[in-house]
Amino acid sequence: MQTPESNSAAPNAQFICLTCQRGAEPALKKEMAKRRPDFRFSYSRPGFVTFKLPRLMSTEDRLALDVRALGAIFARSCAHSIGRVADKNADPNEFDLNRAVERVWELARAAFETRDAPKIARLHVYERDRFDVGTRGFEPGLTDYAFEVHRALYGAAHDSFRSSFGPNADRLDAPGDPGEVCLDVAIVERNEFHVGFHRVSDAHSRYPGGLFPLALPTDAASRAFLKFEEGLRWADFPIGIGSRCVDIGASPGGGSQALLARGAEVLGVDPAEIDPRVLVNPNFTHLRGKINQLKRKLFRKSRWFLTDMNVAPDYTLDALEEIVNRDDIAARGLLFTLKFFEWKLADNIPEYIARVKSWGFNHVKARQLQFNRQEIMIAALKKPFYR
Ligand SMILES: C[S@@+](CC[C@H](N)C(=O)[O-])C[C@H]1O[C@@H](n2cnc3c(N)ncnc32)[C@H](O)[C@@H]1O
Missing domain, CATH: 3.40.50.150 (Vaccinia Virus protein VP39)
Incomplete structure (x- = not known):
C-alpha cells in the first residue's frame, strides 16, 4: 500500500478551491474571468475548480474573500488552499485513509499552529458532485464517504485543535456559527483531498461545501x-x-x-x-x-x-x-x-x-x-x- 503524499501550496503562491454544480465549471470560469481577471485558472475537475490568487494575501484578507466577495454566482463554496493530500498511484479502494488524515493534520499544524493563526472551530468535509444534478436521481449533498472521512479526521484531532472546536463539531451536518473558521477537506477523488479553510459568513458557508443537509420530505409534492x-x-x-x-x-x-x-x-x-x-x-x-x-x-x-x-x-x-x-x-x-x-x-x-x-x-x-x-x-x- 502506498503512502499518501501531501504537498502544501508553494509559499510563493496561494490558491482558492471552488465547488460548483457538475457542468457549471465553464460558466464559473467565465464569470471569474470577467469579475476577477487577475485570478489565474489553475485546475479543474467536474464540480471543482481552483484559481491562483493574483498576489499573496494575509490570512485575514483570505478569510474575508468568500463566495459573496468573489461575486461568483456559480460557486457553491470557496476554500483557501493550504495543500493537497493525494495518492494517485494507489487503487482508490486501497487508499490509506488513516495515513491521509494524518497528512491533513500535518498541513493544518503547519498552517494554524502559530500563535496568531485563527482557531479551527469545525471540520468541513465534502465530495465534489459525482453526477449531473438529477441524473439517476442524484441530488448534491453530504455523502457517506464525507461522513467517514470526517469521523476519521475528527477522531485523529490533536488536543491543541480539539480545544478550540465549536459546539457539535463532531457532527458533519451541524451548522457553523458566523465568524467560525472551518478546516475544509474537499474530496476530489477518493484518494485526492484538497485541504483549505474558510470563515462562516452567509447561510451556505455554515455547511460543508455549501451543502444544506436537506432531504425531500415524504409528503413533498415535488422536488x-x-x-x-x-x-x-x-x-x-x-x-x-x-x-x-x-x-x-x-x-x-x-x-x-x-x-x-x-x-x-x-x-x-x-x-x-x-x-x-x-x-x-x-x-x-x-x-x-x-x-x-x-x-x-x-x-x-x-x-x-x-x-x-x-x-x-x-x-x-x-x-x-x-x-x-x-x-x-x-x-x-x-x-x-x-x-x-x-x-x-x-x-x-x-x-x-x-x-x-x-x-x-x-x-x-x-x-x-x-x-x-x-x-x-x-x-x-x-x-x-x-x-
Ligand atoms: C417547474 S414547474 C414548477 C414546479 C413548482 N414550482 C413546484 O413547486 O412544484 C413549472 C410550472 O410552470 C407552469 N407555467 C408555465 N408557464 C406558466 C405561465 N405563463 N403562468 C403560470 N404558470 C406557468 C407550468 O404549468 C408548470 O407547472
Missing part, C-alpha cells in the same frame, strides 16, 4: 420543495405567519409547501393541477390559469412573488415586471428561477440583475443553488419597505 426551501433560507426574507405570497407556476406544489410550512398565505398560479396535499391547506388558493390571464387585482394584498416557470428568462422577467411595476401592487420581495435552456443565456446574468434593480429592488443577489438544475435563483428585496 421544487428543496429548491424553494434552500432559496428561502438563502434569501432570508421575513416570510412567516400570514405573509401574503404568490407562487407563479405553482404546480404540483412543492415550492408552495415550503411557504405554507412557514405559515404564509399562498396564491398558487398555474394552469396545471395542484397536488391534493397542498390544496387541502386552508392557507393555499389555486388560481388556475396562466399568469397573464389573471386579473391583477387578485394580487393587491400580496407582498412576496415567487416563480419557477419552465420558460425562458425573458418571459419570467416580463411577467414579474408587469406585476411589480403596477401602482396598485406593492411587492416587497421576489424569489425566482431563471432557466438556462442553453448555457449561453448565463452570459446575460448582469443584464437580468440590472433589470430587477431597475424595478426598485435595492438588495438583489443571485446564486446557483444546490437544488437548482441548469438555472439560477434570484432573490430581490426592497429594504426598507414602506406600505
